[in-house]
Amino acid sequence: MKRSKLTLFVFIDALGWEVLNRHPFFLEGVLVDRHKVETILGYSSACDPSIISGLTPAEHGLWSSFYYAPGRCTYAWLRHFRFLPGSLMDRGRVRGWMSRAIRRVHGFTGYFQLYAVPFQWLPLFDYAEKNSIWLPGGLPRGKTIFDLLSELGRPYSVHRSHTPDEQRLAELTARVRARAIEFGYVSLGKLDAYMHAHGPLDPGVGGVLAGYDARIRALLAEAQQGYEEVALYILTDHGMHTVRETCDVQSVVEALGYRFGVDYVAFYDATMVRFWVLNEGVRAPLVSALAGIDKGRLLTEAELEGMGVMFPDHQYGDLVFLMDSGVQVLPSFMGARYTKGLHGFHPSDPDSAAMLAGNRPIPDPPARVEGIYHVMLRELGLDGLYGAGGRPLSSGGRGR
Ligand SMILES: [Zn+2]
DSSP: OEEEEEEEEEEEEEHHHHHHHHHHTTTTTTTTTTEEOOOSSHHHHHHHHHHHTTOHHHHHHHOSSSSOTTOOOOGGGGGGGGGSSSHTTTHHHHHHHHHHHHHHHHHHOOOOOOTTOOOTTGGGGSSSSOOOOOOOSSSSSSSSSSHHHHHHTTTTTEEEEOOHHHHHHHHHHHHHTTTTTSSEEEOOHHHHHHHHHHOOOHHHHHHHHHHHHHHHHHHHHHHHHHHHEEEEEEEEEEOOEEOOEEEHHHHHTTTOOOOOOEEEEEESSSSEEEEEESSSHHHHHHHHHTTOOEEEOOOOHHHHHHHHHOTTOOOOOOOEEEEOOEEEESBBBBBOOSSSOOSSSSSSSGGOOOEEEEEEOOOSSBGGGHHHHHHHHHTTHHHHHHGGGGOOOOOOOOOO
């Protein structure tokens, strides 16, 4: 006996609109409708929770990974590692191992990575995504589609964190074969990792996509065996930019001679720098020094508001300096190495664009990634009953 309907959302990290259009063979004949969707300024730590909740970062509370919160940091013991030789402690493998240890010791279920944040400054920052957004109750504010499905007792499947793509696809396929679910969401990371390392224009990108193409066609065939109707969506949260040059923002800031942690605090992401002004006298000289950097600019509060990332309490920073497309902040707290591909630039840049494609027409395609949540609700027959963040709507009301 076939089950009536299965809805699948296959998230391919960094398969942006431009990347998809350069590879028209990808799921040709399966995807009948495709749309460019605007991303949200920031990284997956901002976009993923928005896609699965319909809320902006300002609404659900997750934007960048680290934020200034002195005295709140649970892993402050790490500061003792600042006395160990940098040559050892700055190696990616050592930091990856430590990140896993910290997750275990503190019971973090979320995506915790130390990256290259200096150990002496780590105690100044807390980590936003301590809880996995993929598990029920994962958001600081609002509910995800998974919270909603759990509450409604509707069977679903979502990938487990810290597992490779192959395992994620195999586990989803097994659930589909068993006809055990009516909704499946899987996030795949190999393409993103490949393009960070080789750039989005590398010829090997096509090979990674060809691998996904075969696996997804097999998954779809399996689904059509067991279900009368299969809705398949391919989605992503951002594209990928070729890195053209680097910019040492840190030296410009440090040349001002102010004290980190006393006068100001900065967090150097790969494509933007966030500042917290602790001593008001620092603000004007800092703003003027940043204005002298011609490879990026300070975003206004109105811009941040329009992008859904303006936090009234300035949790994630008082000032946000964003690099121009293709300019990497180097050095940064994300790493000391030049990276060929990056995302996290201005959402209006063509290479930033995300996308949503389906094996069926998408009426009312979402303008920005958080709107993808409403496509999920519609496929589940829950539109009109629930709005963004799982908010119940009064009878007869419609979701955004
Ligand atoms: Zn990435």
